[in-house]
Amino acid sequence: MRHILFLFCSFLFLAAAQAQPFTLVKKHRSKCTIIIPEKANIVEIQAALVFQDYIERISDAKIPIETDMTGSKENEVLIGKVNRPMLDNVLWDKLGKDGFLIQNNGGNLTITGGTGKGVLYGVYTFLEKYLGCRKYSSAVTIVPKNKTIILPAINDLQLPAFTYREDFYLDAVDPEYADWHKLDSHGEHGNNTSEWGSWVHTFESLLSPKDYGETNPEYFSFYDGKRHAEMIPSWDGKSEQPEAQLCLTNPDVLEIVCQNLQMQIERKPDALYWSVSQNDNVRYCKCPACKELDKKHAAFTPGSKMYGTHVNSLYSPIGMGSLMTFINQVAARFPDKIISTLAYQYTRVPPKDIVPAKNVNIMLCNIESSRNTTIEQGDTSFSSDLEGWGKLTDNIIIWDYVIQFPHLFAPFPNLLTLQPNLQFFHKNRVSAMFEQGNREIGGEFAELRSYMIAKLLWNPDLDINQVMNDFLTGYYGKGGMEIKKYIELLHENNMAKSGIKLSIFGNPAQQKESFLSDSLITIYNQLFDRAEKSVEGSVDQLQRVKSARLPVYYAMLEIAKNEKTGKRGAFITDNNNHLKPNPEIVKMLYTFVYQCIRTNVTRVSEWHTPPKEYLANYLNFLEEGQAEK
Numbered sequence: 001m002r003h004i005l006f007l008f009c010s011f012l013f014l015a016a017a018q019a020q021p022f023t024l025v026k027k028h029r030s031k032c033t034i035i036i037p038e039k040a041n042i043v044e045i046q047a048a049l050v051f052q053d054y055i056e057r058i059s060d061a062k063i064p065i066e067t068d069m070t071g072s073k074e075n076e077v078l079i080g081k082v083n084r085p086m087l088d089n090v091l092w093d094k095l096g097k098d099g100f101l102i103q104n105n106g107g108n109l110t111i112t113g114g115t116g117k118g119v120l121y122g123v124y125t126f127l128e129k130y131l132g133c134r135k136y137s138s139a140v141t142i143v144p145k146n147k148t149i150i151l152p153a154i155n156d157l158q159l160p161a162f163t164y165r166e167d168f169y170l171d172a173v174d175p176e177y178a179d180w181h182k183l184d185s186h187g188e189h190g191n192n193t194s195e196w197g198s199w200v201h202t203f204e205s206l207l208s209p210k211d212y213g214e215t216n217p218e219y220f221s222f223y224d225g226k227r228h229a230e231m232i233p234s235w236d237g238k239s240e241q242p243e244a245q246l247c248l249t250n251p252d253v254l255e256i257v258c259q260n261l262q263m264q265i266e267r268k269p270d271a272l273y274w275s276v277s278q279n280d281n282v283r284y285c286k287c288p289a290c291k292e293l294d295k296k297h298a299a300f301t302p303g304s305k306m307y308g309t310h311v312n313s314l315y316s317p318i319g320m321g322s323l324m325t326f327i328n329q330v331a332a333r334f335p336d337k338i339i340s341t342l343a344y345q346y347t348r349v350p351p352k353d354i355v356p357a358k359n360v361n362i363m364l365c366n367i368e369s370s371r372n373t374t375i376e377q378g379d380t381s382f383s384s385d386l387e388g389w390g391k392l393t394d395n396i397i398i399w400d401y402v403i404q405f406p407h408l409f410a411p412f413p414n415l416l417t418l419q420p421n422l423q424f425f426h427k428n429r430v431s432a433m434f435e436q437g438n439r440e441i442g443g444e445f446a447e448l449r450s451y452m453i454a455k456l457l458w459n460p461d462l463d464i465n466q467v468m469n470d471f472l473t474g475y476y477g478k479g480g481m482e483i484k485k486y487i488e489l490l491h492e493n494n495m496a497k498s499g500i501k502l503s504i505f506g507n508p509a510q511q512k513e514s515f516l517s518d519s520l521i522t523i524y525n526q527l528f529d530r531a532e533k534s535v536e537g538s539v540d541q542l543q544r545v546k547s548a549r550l551p552v553y554y555a556m557l558e559i560a561k562n563e564k565t566g567k568r569g570a571f572i573t574d575n576n577n578h579l580k581p582n583p584e585i586v587k588m589l590y591t592f593v594y595q596c597i598r599t600n601v602t603r604v605s606e607w608h609t610p611p612k613e614y615l616a617n618y619l620n621f622l623e624e625g626q627a628e629k
């Protein structure tokens with residue numbers, strides 16, 4: 001009904017504007033022809049086929065595809081850089097790579113775009129915006145049925161707010177989902193077309209302690225009176241990682257890094273972005289030469305500003321002077337490539353009296369930021385760093401974090417900060433975005449958050465409330481409005497009120513008196529009871545509602561573990577004053593794990609804990625707790 005209403009409203013608008021309507025399909029019969037360039041490229045062909053396919057799915061009408069070698073006829077759908085006079089005035093330069101134009105002048109419908117996937121993005125946008133199609137997840141596509149399709153006047157030119165848009169959810173690498181939502185990928189999930197030759201933490205791949213640690217310890221960080229050139233166990237305990245960083249003022253280091261980078265580039269000559277960036281630790285070189293550069297370019301008094309993250313150590317973020325000097329030297333050797341480096345932890349603060357070279361990209365990370373409120377309000381330290389970088393360059397990619405990584409199912413009320421954060425980044429000349437969500441299948445509101453992020457990456461100023469409502473009703477059916485109430489309650493009661501930081505490395509027990517209080521969880525369960533009941537008739541929607549509920553169960557399970565006894569505890573005391581597992585908790589545990597298995601959830605914690613392991617660990621905890629008494 002909503003879609004019909006939309007077409008009806010559009011028709012009224014059309015009448016008011018006195019434009020010519022354009023009839024694509026009338027009573028299941030095609031009234032037009034798709035025209036593509038005679039030498040159409042792959043994206044143009046794909047765009048035409050997508051257009052043809054969806055119109056057929058909507059109306060049963062198959063629109064023929066011809067090339068622009070045929071003479072012009074009435075009612076043409078021009079897809080791509082077609083040789084027709086109406087495309088003469090298209091400002092191709094303005095469209096860039098991904099921009100597109102959708103135009104209905106009554107006689108023709110034109111969908112064309114920039115040098116990348118613009119025309120394909122134009123077609124998917126047309127299907128969504130003007131015909132009511134939706135792609136809520138890789139598996140859930142909504143195609144309304146209409147026997148007749150009449151278009152209003154359209155003049156829709158769209159350019160992305162960010163030139164690179166990565167929505168790092170596993171589901172978002174699905175090829176159609178990515179094209180539909182205009183998303184990029186750095187290639188971690190097997191996308192070979194990425195512009196990124198290498199991504200992050202690349203010092204190790206460019207100069208490894210394994211190769212040089214013994215022979216040339218002087219290539220590596222100096223601190224505590226000696227060089228640190230070892231490999232140490234990685235934080236996941238399964239692999240090894242360098243103990244520290246490189247000594248960036250050693251001239252041999254520059255030569256070796258450039259030689260190895262050259263070899264990497266030769267293997268992927270088409271890739272534009274190459275990462276030359278610090279390893280994932282804060283142990284940077286403090287040899288006299290490196291220290292001198294860091295001091296020279298430090299934008300504040302060393303020690304006056306301290307950061308701390310999940311590594312639980314405080315460090316003074318003044319390492320960018322030596323790094324920027326080094327990166328500019330590398331960039332000068334590769335003028336046709338863009339050299340990307342991290343501004344992360346100890347290198348996050350922009351340097352003074354040195355600017356990134358033109359072909360340097362700054363990958364700025366806000367791993368420290370609290371998520372209870374917007375970054376601009378809640379992390380003034382990061383905000384001032386971003387504003388500083390924005391004054392030095394517009395080639396900035398933000399590495400942003402949007403979930404609780406050790407607890408992928410933890411309720412994480414940051415949905416309302418997504419928009420203001422992206423608006424803030426955009427305002428400060430950020431050109432590219434990497435939104436790190438869940439690399440696994442499943443997780444709290446994975447589909448919703450991925451969808452909202454995708455929309456905001458294209459246009460951070462859109463009506464996000466409308467997008468969320470559309471998703472909730474489209475994806476969860478009648479359960480959507482109860483879930484909306486749940487989302488509102490979560491957000492109203494998050495730490496903005498309680499004062500407890502919402503951390504990407506936190507856990508549900510930290511919030512047991514705020515948005516996960518006993519009384520609120522009771523209400524959440526009532527809302528989900530109602531939501532489940534309202535979609536009993538739809539197997540698919542019921543499964544989606546049940547998956548949306550998993551975070552409530554997960555929070556209860558984790559709080560039960562934390563409390564041990566009492567109303568919310570994992571144990572009850574029997575008549576003999578012995579502890580035994582709370583049967584309600586055991587039941588919930590099985591429900592949680594079963595729903596995870598049923599929906600192919602791969603992990604409950606990032607890198608760790610498949611659902612069955614969670615079950616085993618929890619049962620073990622219950623067993624041991626019992627034994628304690």
Ligand SMILES: [Zn+2]
Pocket residue numbers: 221222246247248249250285286287288289290291
């Ligand atoms: Zn050094």
